[in-house]
Amino acid sequence: GECPETMDSLCQEWRVLQQRVMALESSKAELKSKVSNWQNWYEQYYRPQIKFLDSEVSRLCSSAPLQIQKTPPLRCLIEQRPKRFRRSESAPHVSRSRKNVV
Numbered sequence: 001g002e003c004p005e006t007m008d009s010l011c012q013e014w015r016v017l018q019q020r021v022m023a024l025e026s027s028k029a030e031l032k033s034k035v036s037n038w039q040n041w042y043e044q045y046y047r048p049q050i051k052f053l054d055s056e057v058s059r060l061c062s063s064a065p066l067q068i069q070k071t072p073p074l075r076c077l078i079e080q081r082p083k084r085f086r087r088s089e090s091a092p093h094v095s096r097s098r099k100n101v102v
Helices: 004-063 074-080
Strands: none
Touching: none
8 A cells, every 4th residue: 555654755855856956947047048148248259359369469470570589588598597595584694704702
């Protein structure tokens, strides 16, 4: 036979699962709408802006005078210099001049 407690618990579980499915379907519809809006924005606004910027960069690069540099740019020379060590704030200060200790 059927056990009424088991049937009741199964019906309750089914109702909970049905509510969960409805909530997930609602969330799915909302996310689908957001993705659709984003795709429209991307195609109508972002992509044309990127194409425009790409063409402007290409145009500016092609119109720039070609220069052959015999020495590397100053930035490269600065980056190649060895970095000096700096005394940390926690290191004790040692004076370069010697004082007479009595």
